Amino acid sequence: MAAAAAASRAGHARSCRSPRLILRIDRVPATAYIATMALRDILILPDKRLRQVSDPVKKIDASLRKLIEDMFETMYDAPGIGLAAIQIGAPKRVITMDLAKKEEPRNPQVFINPEIVWTSQEKATYEEGCLSIPEYYDDVERPAQVKVKYLDLEGKPREVEANGLFATCLQHEIDHLNGVLFIDHLSKLKRDRVLKKFTKAAKRAAV
Ligand code: K1U
Ligand code: ZN
Numbered sequence: 001m002a003a004a005a006a007a008s009r010a011g012h013a014r015s016c017r018s019p020r021l022i023l024r025i026d027r028v029p030a031t032a033y034i035a036t037m038a039l040r041d042i043l044i045l046p047d048k049r050l051r052q053v054s055d056p057v058k059k060i061d062a063s064l065r066k067l068i069e070d071m072f073e074t075m076y077d078a079p080g081i082g083l084a085a086i087q088i089g090a091p092k093r094v095i096t097m098d099l100a101k102k103e104e105p106r107n108p109q110v111f112i113n114p115e116i117v118w119t120s121q122e123k124a125t126y127e128e129g130c131l132s133i134p135e136y137y138d139d140v141e142r143p144a145q146v147k148v149k150y151l152d153l154e155g156k157p158r159e160v161e162a163n164g165l166f167a168t169c170l171q172h173e174i175d176h177l178n179g180v181l182f183i184d185h186l187s188k189l190k191r192d193r194v195l196k197k198f199t200k201a202a203k204r205a206a207v
Helices: 002-009 062-077 164-178 188-206
Strands: 021-025 032-036 082-083 093-095 109-119 123-128 137-144 147-149 158-165
Touching: 062 082, 062 093, 082 164, 093 164, 109 164, 123 164, 137 164, 147 164, 158 164
Parallel strands: none
Antiparallel strands: 021 032, 082 093, 093 109, 109 147, 123 137, 147 158
16 A cells, blocks of 8 residues: 555545536536436456457447546446446547545646657656456566557547656556556566466355
8 A cells, every 4th residue: 555655644545525516507418407426447467358458449429438537437337447348348549537635626638649759868767566366566667758640529539748647547448458457567576476476366256
């Protein structure tokens, strides 16, 4: 729990305050309706779906918006600072993120079809965690800065330059879209140890 404690100290801890029901008013057509967000199960190692390469989003429609709402609901509840759609079993290239500190207002961010277009030579090491590998944290070295192009919720192409935790989190989540987990950046010895522990736990849970 070292990272959670560290993150909590840094003010990134989350409270469960997302509403389960939202009233949304569409402009076209002008219809008021109740949309229900759903808490979804997070896939846990060694679930094979976590190794799937996710498909690009072709159309930003109501079903994609519902998926994104569910991702936020699930991410805030976990709590986590990021989530890739495949972690709730949807193999689409979508990421949600919120790096706001607990005393700050929420800052929900969505990245559709994100692509890293530049990485710095400089490296940075962060102690990473993963909602799909609960309660395991380890140091991972990655490029300190990245440039990422993506589509926003309106389908508008955007580019962002990230550093610090933002850069690490983007790389961690884009890895998920390619079936890569943060333990893949560790030594084989460590990775095999983690895999063995979670495989045993899954077998125990299955009986
Ligand atoms: O992708 C995921 O599994 C989410 C993951 C994102 C992440 C964390 C740290 C470094 C890189 C990427 C998490 O959110 S793990 C939980 C976590 O870090 C956290 C939880 C509560 C408060 C603060 C942080
Ligand atoms: Zn993860």
